[in-house]
Amino acid sequence: NFILTQPHSVSESPGKTVTISCTGSGGSIASKYVQWHQQRPGSAPITLIYENSQRRFGVPDRFSGSIDSSSNSASLTISGLKTEDEADYYCQSFDIKNRGVFGGGTKLTVL
Amino acid sequence: EGQLVQSGAEVKKPGDSLKISCKGSGYDFDTYWVGWVRQMPGKGLEWMGIIYPSDSDTRYSPSFQGQVTISADRSIKTAYLQWTSLKASDTAMYFCTRHEEGTLMIDNWGQGTLVNVSS
Numbered sequence: 001n002f003i004l005t006q007p008h009s010v011s012e013s014p015g016k017t018v019t020i021s022c023t024g025s026g027g028s029i030a031s032k033y034v035q036w037h038q039q040r041p042g043s044a045p046i047t048l049i050y051e052n053s054q055r056r057f058g059v060p061d062r063f064s065g066s067i068d069s070s071s072n073s074a075s076l077t078i079s080g081l082k083t084e085d086e087a088d089y090y091c092q093s094f095d096i097k098n099r100g101v102f103g104g105g106t107k108l109t110v111l
Numbered sequence: 112e113g114q115l116v117q118s119g120a121e122v123k124k125p126g127d128s129l130k131i132s133c134k135g136s137g138y139d140f141d142t143y144w145v146g147w148v149r150q151m152p153g154k155g156l157e158w159m160g161i162i163y164p165s166d167s168d169t170r171y172s173p174s175f176q177g178q179v180t181i182s183a184d185r186s187i188k189t190a191y192l193q194w195t196s197l198k199a200s201d202t203a204m205y206f207c208t209r210h211e212e213g214t215l216m217i218d219n220w221g222q223g224t225l226v227n228v229s230s
Binding site for chain 1: 155222223
């Protein structure tokens with residue numbers, strides 16, 4: 001089974017930069033595109049990043065995505081943190097049979 | 112751009128059947144996949160499965176295979192998630208998602224349908 005593992009939580013101060021990792025196991029993270037989704041409390045998720053590093057229309061360039069094949073991981077980096085960035089972030093990809101897989105989610109606290 | 116509008120919240124008893132819906136508008140319903148995602152109270156997102164309405168090709172996560180049925184009616188641009196016998200553990204928010212045809216990228220989310228199963 002293809003599994004994506006994220007840290008449970010991260011915290012950082014406003015204006016700083018934070019990186020959220022997403023490590024794959026049971027398969028190569030580079031074999032399928034990775035997406036990142038943001039979910040604010042009480043709201044439906046929205047898609048921020050697609051195809052590993054492409055920002056959806058309207059997503060600020062403070063958000064960037066990347067993958068590292070050597071560590072079999074993907075990363076979401078948020079620079080110039082704002083209090084409005086406080087949310088849960090999920091990485092997501094597909095297994096070899098094109099069945100979706102979500103990471104467990106990372107709670108970002110901006111304090 | 113288009114949007115996905117889901118049916119309203121449901122309160123059911125264990126053993127009841129249920130079918131919730133997700134209606135697409137403002138885009139060609141036949142050229143996108145539609146999926147379902149579960150979020151149990153206080154928990155993360157779980158991918159359940161997707162359907163291609165044009166030919167009803169359906170793929171389920173192993174965790175949900177045999178537990179639910181995903182279907183679609185092209186004539187009314189609506190996808191469905193169905194249970195034949197609900198359990199208390201089915202209590203969750205369910206989101207429908209729109210996926211691009213080639214990459215299966217999620218590019219749109221429904222607002223969510225809350226299902227509460229309690230005796």
